[in-house]
Amino acid sequence: MTVGNLASAADTVEADRQRDWREALAAMALVGPATALIVVFLIGPLVCIALLSLTDYQLGAKALRFVGLANYAEMFGDRVFRRSLENTLTYVGVVVPLSVFLGLGAALLIEASASLRGFYRTIFFLPVMATLIAMAVVWEFVLHPQFGMLNLALNAIGMTGQDWLHDRKIVLFTFCGIGVWQSLGFNMVLFMAGLTSIPRDLYEAAEVDGAGQAWNRFWTVTWPLLGPVTLFVVVISAIRSFQVFDAIQVLTKGGPNRASEVLLYTMYSEGFEYFRSGYAAAVTMVFLAFVLALALFKTWFLDRRVHYG
């Protein structure tokens, strides 16, 4: 090896090192702002909310005290919170199966033929786009006991209408209905994405094997492949349902008599109306536990198994 070669090899190493260094420096500049914002608006607040839930902090207070699990003890002993948790679970338990089942039905029926396919897809998807709070105000009038469209239509076919938003026994299910109406189209397009990823030749193979009827094709080809997709949609739908808030806040404020109180509404009223930040943080932790558990389940078990084309 000559001296010249050595020198040029050293040069290359030096150049490489310099290049790496410059690349790292550029990368730092590029990720810097995003990283800083992640710390301030995501990681920091996450740590804070957990710590806050162990204190008696009230917004604007000069000092705060560490109170251990006192907030959690108070919460689980509180009738309002238990009602709120129960209502949320009921809401999720009603909305998820209905919106998934109807979303799947709509997707299968719409995709079964080309006739008016685009038209139906547009109509079913429309509620997903429409500002929920504006539609909540519209729903309130649709559900008006005397002059609302629903009761007038029910009267027209000889049924008695209800006071949908003020009857304690009904109000939560009224919101479930609005929730299903709003999220059905979203689940539908998720299923459609799942359906189009089923290879065409599987249907041809099934036909060769004698599964000529639409019904048979559904059970032999569509359904087994749709299983994982369905589970996926169920989890996404559940995560979204836990976040129910808008319509309830504007229409009933959790009432009447806490009958439509849900977790996010409890968090909102404790945290932003009474400014009991510590207690509201504890409520948030319960909400977060549910959503995080579902999201982790989705990430670890489903994202690997469900493949979209």
Next chain:
Amino acid sequence: MTTRELGPIAGALRHIILMVGAAVMIAPFVWMVATSLKPQGEILVAELRFLPERWAALHNYTMAFTRVPMLRFLLNGVLVTAAIFALQILVNLPCAYALAKLRFRGRNALFAVVLLGLLIPLHATAIPIYILLHMLDLVNSYTALVLPFTISVFGIFLMRQFFMSVPNDLIDAARIDGVSEIGIVWRIMLPTAIPAVTAFGIFSVVAHWNDYFWPLIVVRTKDLYTPPLGVAFFRLNDAGTEYGPLMAAATIVILPLVTAFLLAQRRFIEGVTFTGLKR
């Protein structure tokens, strides 16, 4: 899915079921628009009618703009939504590029944090962020409406996945031509990433135009109301029982997105499906 056509009976049955479903889905919209055209006297009658006898559209829509500063609300909505999206691209696109194409220490850790962030809904971090804004005296400002959303781990994730598929040769060629890394981000990466940026844009605009939770928390005065707050305020206001103007207001607020959706359906559905699947 199969393209085999259904038989005549199955086909008719399909239309019957879907028509009934479609009627239910669209009913609130029809009732909203119908009511927005009627005078008060025809609204508060116990009779199921859709078309008005006497048209009051002009009156109702004028009221929606004059009873409350609706134009201001809409303008706020446009301003906030546009600012959020522009800043999201400015902050997150360079980060996504670096995560996809550059080698640096902490890259895997940062990406892990991004993945973790995908699992956290905004509601969970609302209280500490509110306290922070309160301390900085930023509550009730455009900054409070925009700043917390400038970071979007979802945007980073989406664009990073997209950049992974961009060939390295393209970047190397630019480097040989002496283009800086910043130049590569904006002059080469941004144009190639238009499909991903569009999908993310649809997701972002839909989410923030429709958002009620965050504006409800940080906004105190009417001059900062976004359209959803405006409608809720209109309802609480003395106009609460004047359903004509109220339904007109609701129509005005949902119109921009619904129109955009009707004009570019495929893009919207793709955008929402894609983002829905990954989120």
